[in-house]
Amino acid sequence: MTDHPAxxxxxxxxxxxxxxxxxxxxxxxxxxxxxxxVAVTGPSGCGKSTLLHAAAGIVRPHGGSxxxxxxxxxxxxxxxxTRLRRSRxxxxxxxxxxxxxxxxxxxxxxxxxxxxxxxxxxxTAAEAWLDRAGLDADRDTPPAELSGGQGQRVAVARALVTxxxxxxxxxxxxxxxxxxxxxLLELLxxxxxxxxxxxxxxxxxxxxxxxxxxxxxLRDGRVEAEAVLR
Amino acid sequence: MATNEVVLALLRDGPAxxxxxKRDHDAWFPDTRPLAFGQVYATLGRLERSGLVxxxxxxxxxxxxxxxxxxxxxxxxxxSDWLAEPAGPAASSAEEIVRKTVAALRTGANAGEFLARQRxxxxxxxxxxxxxxxxxxxxxRLARDHLVAHLDADLRWLDLAVERVAAGRGTNxxxxxTPEEANR
Numbered sequence: 001m002t003d004h005p006a007x008x009x010x011x012x013x014x015x016x017x018x019x020x021x022x023x024x025x026x027x028x029x030x031x032x033x034x035x036x037x038v039a040v041t042g043p044s045g046c047g048k049s050t051l052l053h054a055a056a057g058i059v060r061p062h063g064g065s066x067x068x069x070x071x072x073x074x075x076x077x078x079x080x081x082t083r084l085r086r087s088r089x090x091x092x093x094x095x096x097x098x099x100x101x102x103x104x105x106x107x108x109x110x111x112x113x114x115x116x117x118x119x120x121x122x123x124t125a126a127e128a129w130l131d132r133a134g135l136d137a138d139r140d141t142p143p144a145e146l147s148g149g150q151g152q153r154v155a156v157a158r159a160l161v162t163x164x165x166x167x168x169x170x171x172x173x174x175x176x177x178x179x180x181x182x183x184l185l186e187l188l189x190x191x192x193x194x195x196x197x198x199x200x201x202x203x204x205x206x207x208x209x210x211x212x213x214x215x216x217x218l219r220d221g222r223v224e225a226e227a228v229l230r
Numbered sequence: 231m232a233t234n235e236v237v238l239a240l241l242r243d244g245p246a247x248x249x250x251x252k253r254d255h256d257a258w259f260p261d262t263r264p265l266a267f268g269q270v271y272a273t274l275g276r277l278e279r280s281g282l283v284x285x286x287x288x289x290x291x292x293x294x295x296x297x298x299x300x301x302x303x304x305x306x307x308x309x310s311d312w313l314a315e316p317a318g319p320a321a322s323s324a325e326e327i328v329r330k331t332v333a334a335l336r337t338g339a340n341a342g343e344f345l346a347r348q349r350x351x352x353x354x355x356x357x358x359x360x361x362x363x364x365x366x367x368x369x370x371r372l373a374r375d376h377l378v379a380h381l382d383a384d385l386r387w388l389d390l391a392v393e394r395v396a397a398g399r400g401t402n403x404x405x406x407x408t409p410e411e412a413n414r
Contacts, residue, residue, distance in 0.1 A: 227350030
């Protein structure tokens with residue numbers, strides 16, 4: 001058997017994107033390997049969140065290419081991109097983005113149910129991940145009744161429940177106190193250390209960034225500096 | 231404190247005598263203790279013996295004798311080596327990091343590269359500290375948290391330096407060598 005070097009999880013090449021006349025990404029290239037933890041940092045408005053959305057296939061960039069888990073995202077239609085995200089990608093967005101009409105337990109079980117998993121198994125897994133994430137609210141609570149920090153715990157549980165190959169997280173500990181944030185960060189990073197998932201963290205918090213193997217710093221939609229931290 | 235290297239940086243703009251060096255030093259670091267004349271001359275003597283500065287001339291016009299010093303090639307090299315090396319990222323390095331950053335900006339070193347190197351050194355140290363959390367010992371953890379918080383404060387200050395560099399100039403990477411130049 002030949003040992004092939006693992007294919008990169010993410011390959012972004014010369015990606016460009018703009019909102020009306022505001023340039024958000026101006027030729028960004030980024031490669032992420034399996035098991036690697038990358039922190040994307042930079043001042044407000046530097047393009048961090050847009051980079052994450054383009055990498056995860058949430059926005060279609062206006063220029064350049066994005067290959068996620070070996071798939072050229074531009075070549076996939078919306079349904080195929082959704083399937084790819086649901087089964088192999090975990091996403092934690094800044095404001096949780098939970099489904100408002102579902103309870104927290106249903107929110108976390110949802111990706112498994114949509115992927116055709118057995119209902120009982122999906123709920124058991126969701127319950128276990130909510131425990132690990134340290135959610136101290138009832139499992140039938142609607143998202144609107146959660147605090148910011150509780151919402152982030154649910155969002156992290158939902159991102160990890162499918163055992164994804166790559167996790168994209170935008171300010172995952174933004175609404176949390178230090179100790180709660182550390183716990184959630186450990187949970188996200190555990191996916192890299194225990195299962196070899198790649199983790200891309202967008203953060204303005206230096207302490208969060210210091211957990212990464214590599215820091216990619218953006219300014220004005222470009223990569224300003226890269227530093228290997230490991 | 232890296233007085234030797236700071237004096238080399240002060241000579242970077244051209245030959246100067248001890249009085250100029252003291253005056254410029256105090257202008258560069260207005261919030262630190264002024265450099266004593268005795269310290270200036272002791273430092274210059276040390277640097278001369280090491281071949282890092284040389285005596286250009288001794289003026290004896292009206293008033294006291296004034297020796298003009300200049301940076302040698304070795305001195306220039308020593309200065310760039312010092313600036314190329316990030317300050318030791320530790321809580322106690324706060325003073326060195328300020329001196330090094332100000333000297334780098336004032337002497338026209340590539341500010342962007344300098345600040346990126348320093349940021350990376352700090353983040354690496356922070357990562358080392360957060361990589362091995364001292365489990366089960368809250369006091370040890372607090373001591374570590376203290377170091378991390380200091381590194382974080384330095385990092386925020388470095389970010390501010392990047393913003394100031396970006397806001398204070400158009401396209402070049404240069405800070406004025408003196409406050410007077412900045413006000414011209």
